[in-house]
Amino acid sequence: MNPYTIPLSRNVKQALLMVADTMMLSLAAWLAFNILGISTDEKLDQVLSTTAMAIFASVLVFYRIGLYRTILLYMGGSSGFIVCQGITVAAVLFAAVYYLVLAPETLNHATIPIYWMISLVFVGGSRFVAKLALQSLIENFRPKQPVIIYGAGSSGMQLVVALQNGNQYLPVAFVDDSHHIVGSIVHGVRVYTPSALSELINTFGVTQILLAIPSASHAERKDILNKLEHLPVHVKTVPELFDMRSGKFHVDEVRDIDIEDLLGRDIVPPDPDLMSACIKGKSVMVTGAAGSIGSELCRQILGLRPSKLVILDSFEFGLYDIEHELQTLRDSLQGKSEFETEIVAVLGNTCNRNLMEVLLQRFKVKTVYHAAAYKQVPMVEKNVIEGAFNNILGTAVAALAANKCRVEHFVLISTDKAVRPTNVMGATKRFAEQVLQALAGLKGETCFSMVRFGNVLGSSGSVVPLFRKQISQGGPVTVTHPEVTRYFMTVQEAAQLVIQAGSMASGGDVFVLDMHEPIKIVDLARKMIHLMGYNLKDDKTYDGNISIEYTGLRPGEKLFEELLIGESVTGTEHPKIMRAEEDFLPWSELEPMLNDLESACQRLDLETIRQLLIKAVVGFNPESLKDDLFWPTPGNLGVTSAKPSSHPMQVKAAVAKVTPLHKR
Secondary structure: OOOOOOOOOHHHHHHHHHHHHHHHHHHHHHHHHHHOOOOOOOOHHHHHHHHHHHHHHHHHHHHHOOHHHOOHHHOOHHHHHHHHHHHHHHHHHHHHHHHHHOOHHHOOOOHHHHHHHHHHHHHHHHHHHHHHHHHHHHHHHOOOEEEEEEOOOHHHHHHHHHHHHOOOEEEEEEEOOOOOOOOOEEOOEEEEOHHHHHHHHHHHOOOEEEEOOOOOOHHHHHHHHHHHOOOOOEEEEOOOHHHHHOOOOOOOOOEEOOHHHHHOOOOOOOOHHHHHOOOOOOEEEEEOOOOHHHHHHHHHHHOOOOOEEEEEEOOHHHHHHHHHHHHHHHHHHOOOOOOOOEEEEEEOOOOOHHHHHHHHHHOOOOEEEEOOOOOOHHHHHHOHHHHHHHHHHHHHHHHHHHHHOOOOEEEEEOOHHHOOOOOHHHHHHHHHHHHHHHHHHOOOOOEEEEEEOOEEEOOOOOHHHHHHHHHHOOOOEEEOOOOOEEOEEEHHHHHHHHHHHHHOOOOOEEEEEOOOOOEEHHHHHHHHHHHEOOOEEOOOOOOOOEEEEEOOOOOOOOOOOOOOOOOOEEEOOOOOEEEEOOOOOOHHHHHHHHHHHHHHHHHOEHHHHHHHHHHHOOOOOOOOOOOOOOOOEOOEOOEOOOOOOOOHHHHHHHHHOOOOHHHO
């Protein structure tokens, strides 16, 4: 039971309201007669009986039109319209009684409008007063949390009304940068300048500020957040304007600020021609479709109306989830275009050459976005064999299948960690890049290209959700090193730029996305701590709430990431996409290395894998792969070419099954 509602049944409440309306309509009739001095003494009994009948009929009309189904606490404009309807009908009934019962010489035509107005004031006004009384009662027993709304525009006005009718927040002040609105009163709340924030926070005991600026750019949001960072408040925001218009979120659904706001990076609107060139009306495949980048690519591609969208992943639940999401999205888009996309979900691995060839042929795939890869640096450092097999051989198998099946475009999703790599993951991605560059050099029918960029916000393994979780749990926030910096980009922008870059490819292109300026991870952590309403605890501020702990760089991790191997880089027709010219090994050298790599992966031969990575990837030269679970150490039986396995027959059998990659 809700403790703020009157503990009576609905029928009893309706009966009480009907009795109250009867009394108020009777009082309205008596006042209407007496204000105009109309005498009813000669026909008092007849007037009383017929007026009672009219009032009784009016109450029945009120019931019929639903006036008693309205909850007083939530009465709004529609309820007021129902009251006006009911009172108008009641006035008509009263007029009938008035003109039929009284003698012509006692008639006064002003009686009816007076009765209508008095009844409207009594019936409608009593409900309004009751609503205010209930709200006041609830406020006394359930105090709201005082908040300041930053932005007194249309979204701010909608937000203040929603919060005033809600039960969680109490808007106590508006703050706005527009001087012409400062000092105004909006829905009972005064508008102040940003300079008054500190005083307002102390005066009202505010712990949260709600940003109601959904149409502001990320750069404008960043400037505002920089102003708020030093204040002891938790900053939240309302949804984006597009999300509110589409019905995805409501204006009062406040949430933590987006990391994009901290970066201040604005997205360049995509070029429609570049977006649709390789997709519209064609059969498209996305590998690694359940991942962060792969799933966003699927969403973007579906909106461009391909004839088929083949999604491939080895993660069963992730594949099921994105398939269901895409089907829902497709159903909402059907009827708006001449194309109705067929969605084909395939559970499988790109290392399966037969599977890849059958899929590409059966569904007549014209464009492939290859996002399938292991991307977590520490995990690949501990699982080198699977990382090399999936990232290098999986890419090679998919690319060779695409070339054989005459796929028009094959786009590899790469990473900035492929540039002068210090970890196995980066080395495998650079090896994979060279596979595509070498195949492009053979001048086949498939146009191979790759797109290289940095960290994607919100992706699996991103520091942002980790920091948010650590802060909400009271800390500490863990950062590997005080000087570590990274490039960041939103997953939506990354997917759009990947699609546009693939459309500009001529063969063997290495596209590099403009990641803006890199940021220090520790600075990001500090901003998130402050904007979530906490104080940083360090050697200078012992009274802080959340501390930052440095855990040390993880195996293979860099302090700084790069996007270019050489200095040869040119612009493209898109301001956020550059084209790099980089050296690579020809296919005649890479092909035997791929075959040796496949054999080494099957033998669990880590030393051979290490030597192949060193040979293929310039600058990669680890002394050992000691972090791998299979690296030979005392008490750990590993398999290497230098140290025979304790089960040579099994190794021999495994080697015998290996078929050269180009013949499989």
